[in-house]
Amino acid sequence: DTEVTQTPKHLVMGMTNKKSLKCEQHMGHRAMYWYKQKAKKPPELMFVYSYEKLSINESVPSRFSPECPNSSLLNLHLHALQPEDSALYLCASSQARGDIQYFGAGTRLSVL
Amino acid sequence: GQNIDQPTEMTATEGAIVQINCTYQTSGFNGLFWYQQHAGEAPTFLSYNVLDGLEEKGRFSSFLSRSKGYSYLLLKELQMKDSASYLCAVKRNTPLVFGKGTRLSVIA
Numbered sequence A: 001d002t003e004v005t006q007t008p009k010h011l012v013m014g015m016t017n018k019k020s021l022k023c024e025q026h027m028g029h030r031a032m033y034w035y036k037q038k039a040k041k042p043p044e045l046m047f048v049y050s051y052e053k054l055s056i057n058e059s060v061p062s063r064f065s066p067e068c069p070n071s072s073l074l075n076l077h078l079h080a081l082q083p084e085d086s087a088l089y090l091c092a093s094s095q096a097r098g099d100i101q102y103f104g105a106g107t108r109l110s111v112l
Numbered sequence B: 001g002q003n004i005d006q007p008t009e010m011t012a013t014e015g016a017i018v019q020i021n022c023t024y025q026t027s028g029f030n031g032l033f034w035y036q037q038h039a040g041e042a043p044t045f046l047s048y049n050v051l052d053g054l055e056e057k058g059r060f061s062s063f064l065s066r067s068k069g070y071s072y073l074l075l076k077e078l079q080m081k082d083s084a085s086y087l088c089a090v091k092r093n094t095p096l097v098f099g100k101g102t103r104l105s106v107i108a
Helices: none
Strands: A004-007 A010-013 A018-025 A031-037 A044-050 A053-057 A064-070 A073-079 A087-094 A107-111 B009-013 B018-024 B031-037 B044-049 B053-057 B060-065 B070-075 B084-091 B102-107
Touching: A004 A087, A010 A018, A018 A031, A018 A087, A031 A073, A044 A064, A044 A073, A053 A064, A073 A087, B009 B018, B018 B031, B018 B084, B018 B102, B031 B060, B031 B070, B044 B053, B044 B060, B044 B070, B070 B084
Parallel strands: A010 A107, B009 B102
Antiparallel strands: A004 A018, A018 A073, A031 A044, A031 A087, A044 A053, A064 A073, A087 A107, B018 B070, B031 B044, B031 B084, B053 B060, B060 B070, B084 B102
């Protein structure tokens, strides 16, 4: 089983809303990742968690706030987003940092 | 920059063979991944090369030359469902850096 589950699949939010994206894996992976992907562009790394600790933050604006409550779950809290933040947000996990990453189906976010 | 280069688009005929190239800067290189991504879907893992040579997996093969900073993905017996973006991703001391991807269109 190489499944990474993301919810919701689609999200529409206003610029003053607060929402959260969720990601779950039960493969025992100890590294989890958030990526942002715009149309016809490659995924761009946002955050990396390794053993439930934030190990990389790729200079992401503070309106994106990641959280790793336990080894199976990864959240991305959203607040005061801008229309240019509309994108596909992908979660991935790997056995350890640098190993093969398995991706979830993503959350398609639209900010109005 | 990370300087990972792939052709932007390619077109090939059903049943044919296509080779998608990827070149990268060699400093700090720790391995290279190929992912397939259908439009609107998540990337799925295809192959991983860390040593020079060819890795074969069914209709897909991937080749790596570390000294040349060069890899290719070879797709044989193309099927319509192979129409997708193919992403080359380089592993260095930090997690993966993706190339811009090659959009492959398979035509009848």
